Amino acid sequence: MLNLWRKIRAHGRVAEPPVGGRGYPLVPGLRGSVQVRHVDAGSCGGCEVEIGAAFGPVYDAERYGARLVASPRHADALLVTGVVTRNMSEPLRRTYDAVPAPKLVVAVGDCARDCGVFKGAYGVAGAVGDVLPVDAEVAGCPPRPEAIVAAVRGLTGR
Amino acid sequence: MNLTESALGLAVGVAALAALAVAALPGRWRPACAGAGTALAGAAGVAAGVAALTGRPFSLSLPGLLPLSGLEFGADRLSGFFIAVTGAVAVPAGVYATGYLRHSGTSRSACAFLPLFAASMLLVPAAAWAVTLLACWELMALTSLLQVLAEHRRRPEVAEAGRWYAVMTHLGFACILAALMLAGGGSLLAVRHLPAGLAGTVFVLALAGFGSKAGIVPLHAWLPRAHPEAPSHVSALMSAAMVNLGVYGIIRTGFGLLGGGARWWWLLVLALGAVSAVYGILQAAMSSDLKRLLGYSTTENMGLVLVGLGAAGLFAGTGHRVLAGLALTAALLHVAGHAAFKTLLFLSAGAVAQRAGTRDLDALGGLRGGMPATTAAFAWGALAASALPPGTAFVSEWLLLQALIHGLPGGGTAAAVVLPTAVAAVALTAGLSAATFVKAFGTGFLARPRSDGAARAAEAPGSMLAGMALAGAACAVLALVPGAVLPALARAAAMTAGPAVAGLVTLRLSGAAGELSPLLLALAVLAVTLVAAGWLRVLPGRRARRAARLWDCGAGPLTARMEYTATAFAEPLQRVFDDVLAPETGIDVTHLDEARYLVAAVEYRRRVPDRVERRLYQPALAAVRAWGEAGRRLAPGSVHRYLGYGFYAVVALLIVLTVTR
Ligand code: SF4
Numbered sequence: 001m002l003n004l005w006r007k008i009r010a011h012g013r014v015a016e017p018p019v020g021g022r023g024y025p026l027v028p029g030l031r032g033s034v035q036v037r038h039v040d041a042g043s044c045g046g047c048e049v050e051i052g053a054a055f056g057p058v059y060d061a062e063r064y065g066a067r068l069v070a071s072p073r074h075a076d077a078l079l080v081t082g083v084v085t086r087n088m089s090e091p092l093r094r095t096y097d098a099v100p101a102p103k104l105v106v107a108v109g110d111c112a113r114d115c116g117v118f119k120g121a122y123g124v125a126g127a128v129g130d131v132l133p134v135d136a137e138v139a140g141c142p143p144r145p146e147a148i149v150a151a152v153r154g155l156t157g158r
Numbered sequence: 159m160n161l162t163e164s165a166l167g168l169a170v171g172v173a174a175l176a177a178l179a180v181a182a183l184p185g186r187w188r189p190a191c192a193g194a195g196t197a198l199a200g201a202a203g204v205a206a207g208v209a210a211l212t213g214r215p216f217s218l219s220l221p222g223l224l225p226l227s228g229l230e231f232g233a234d235r236l237s238g239f240f241i242a243v244t245g246a247v248a249v250p251a252g253v254y255a256t257g258y259l260r261h262s263g264t265s266r267s268a269c270a271f272l273p274l275f276a277a278s279m280l281l282v283p284a285a286a287w288a289v290t291l292l293a294c295w296e297l298m299a300l301t302s303l304l305q306v307l308a309e310h311r312r313r314p315e316v317a318e319a320g321r322w323y324a325v326m327t328h329l330g331f332a333c334i335l336a337a338l339m340l341a342g343g344g345s346l347l348a349v350r351h352l353p354a355g356l357a358g359t360v361f362v363l364a365l366a367g368f369g370s371k372a373g374i375v376p377l378h379a380w381l382p383r384a385h386p387e388a389p390s391h392v393s394a395l396m397s398a399a400m401v402n403l404g405v406y407g408i409i410r411t412g413f414g415l416l417g418g419g420a421r422w423w424w425l426l427v428l429a430l431g432a433v434s435a436v437y438g439i440l441q442a443a444m445s446s447d448l449k450r451l452l453g454y455s456t457t458e459n460m461g462l463v464l465v466g467l468g469a470a471g472l473f474a475g476t477g478h479r480v481l482a483g484l485a486l487t488a489a490l491l492h493v494a495g496h497a498a499f500k501t502l503l504f505l506s507a508g509a510v511a512q513r514a515g516t517r518d519l520d521a522l523g524g525l526r527g528g529m530p531a532t533t534a535a536f537a538w539g540a541l542a543a544s545a546l547p548p549g550t551a552f553v554s555e556w557l558l559l560q561a562l563i564h565g566l567p568g569g570g571t572a573a574a575v576v577l578p579t580a581v582a583a584v585a586l587t588a589g590l591s592a593a594t595f596v597k598a599f600g601t602g603f604l605a606r607p608r609s610d611g612a613a614r615a616a617e618a619p620g621s622m623l624a625g626m627a628l629a630g631a632a633c634a635v636l637a638l639v640p641g642a643v644l645p646a647l648a649r650a651a652a653m654t655a656g657p658a659v660a661g662l663v664t665l666r667l668s669g670a671a672g673e674l675s676p677l678l679l680a681l682a683v684l685a686v687t688l689v690a691a692g693w694l695r696v697l698p699g700r701r702a703r704r705a706a707r708l709w710d711c712g713a714g715p716l717t718a719r720m721e722y723t724a725t726a727f728a729e730p731l732q733r734v735f736d737d738v739l740a741p742e743t744g745i746d747v748t749h750l751d752e753a754r755y756l757v758a759a760v761e762y763r764r765r766v767p768d769r770v771e772r773r774l775y776q777p778a779l780a781a782v783r784a785w786g787e788a789g790r791r792l793a794p795g796s797v798h799r800y801l802g803y804g805f806y807a808v809v810a811l812l813i814v815l816t817v818t819r
Contacts (some may be wrong), residue, residue: 073709091712098709 200248207242390508428468
């Protein structure tokens, strides 16, 4: 048992280093592993389907070191979809507050980037960038899973 | 006249004087007088009990006081123990009552009978003759009944509880009367040699009578009714002191009067104890009324005591006197520990009920802010009750388990089957009691208040807190240095069996391998807690810190409606023990008139009735009622018919007498 502990101590973290081909991670402290919390700020549901596909067995974004978690308290990054509705703008801000630093925000889909098809609609508070500082964007309505995986790899750097 | 005798005389005298003074004084002075009288009588009782426990027996004969038989008192070590425990409960209860009664405005009679109730409980273990015991027992029953009924004007449930209590306690009295008369009456301190069948009958009758007072299943039905409805200092006196006298009666008749007896007696006691322990704590776990929960927990603890008694009887029967002494010592220690923590729990629960206006755990919560001292008192009591170190019940249950486990090899077939089952029952009880008290404390005192009453609750006055502090100190002594009282208990138990435990800081079992040091254990727990707390404080100190809002899913503030309720906390247990508890649930879904697919309201009901009561008492009550209805036809109200009955009865009697002569 003690031997095992000693080995664990000596080896530290055993994982492939970030290769850097896709650019280094946005935050060096994350070191190739990013915990992601998804927030639906007013989406039509289409982006959720694609995120589900990106983290599903076909595209398997987890192999690049990203993982969907159940609470912002556990997360390093927020994956925000949809326009920010009036009702969701305060909860979105609170969710961002609840994420421990360092933290990243990814706006997924055209709605999140610039309100997309809902631009000017009743009840819309704005795009994600109007409420939170956005670090990365994924275009498309809905974006293809490949695009989401590519953005996630940008975060993890792998 | 030795110390025991004079102290006991003093206790009775003080109580009688206090009762008279309460009757004479104006309303303002009554609470202080009744409380002080009870506390002083209790203190004198402690002195008398300790004197008798440390080897100053007495006997006193008052031939003129009761016609035909007179009154005979006497106390040996065993009586001394029970007198001391009763007195020690009466002191905090009396101190507490001075504050409690002032705020609840109880009547003159309820105040006046409080010291008398305490004194009658002190006299029961000091009774040396059968008739004296019966007289004191009845006095205790009547004074306690008056106490239970104290708040009947304000709450209608009290009357029903009082009826149950009156009937059950008098049925118990009838059983004890029959048992003692069959045993030939006379002195209780001398061993009687009866034929086996008769001795068995006497024992079973005594077990029923005394066991009903101790709240043993299936004779417990009055206990969870009467104890919650009484004012809280009375609940404490009943639940912590009066039930013990049932145990005293069983020890006195089983070991003393009948001198041991057959093996099946003690197997019966052990089985009843194990069933009571598990059933009592299960019902307590389901209960969401704070005081009812405590009442059921009394049944559980008396069950554990009976397990100890049964084991002691079994071991004594097979000649293992050391183990018998150990089991009996464990039982006595549990009696003392239970008295201490149950007093504390009932007193703090009473403060909650008075201040928050409700005993319903589902409507309490958040008392930590308004009543910090009461919350601390209840927390200490809950820890003491849940058989975890450094609690009070932990030491006695450890001793009990040691006795049961060490008794395995030499007990024969019956013991080989019964003892492991008893160990399992004790272990299960310990686990469930921890869950129960986590529920009671967590949902009742922590989190946010669930009702206006709980939100407005203010701290109890000083006298009530002083009562709790006294009981809490007793818990601490019994939990940390049980070695201070154990030798005396072991000697009280040795009177009937043999010495068992030694050591002041480290308890060592004599005659069996086993050691425990509650004080060191408590220190270790304290040290680990301090180190962990300090570490948690130091560890994040090096990094930058940021205060963030409590995570509430981003929605509005958390409300009390989102909290775990007591009922919800108990639900998983209810599922596990579904077959035993047989809960009644029902769902009513109301639809909108316009469309069957739209739901207007959903109503969910759940009740966990006492199953023993449902299966045993309700049919019996129904039979009694049917019998009464049938008897009604004989009495239609015609005077002629009644005269006819008298005439025919006399004629029938004459015929019988002629024929049998
Ligand atoms: S981007 Fe398109 S798919 Fe995504 S939420 Fe907006 S409308 Fe729906």
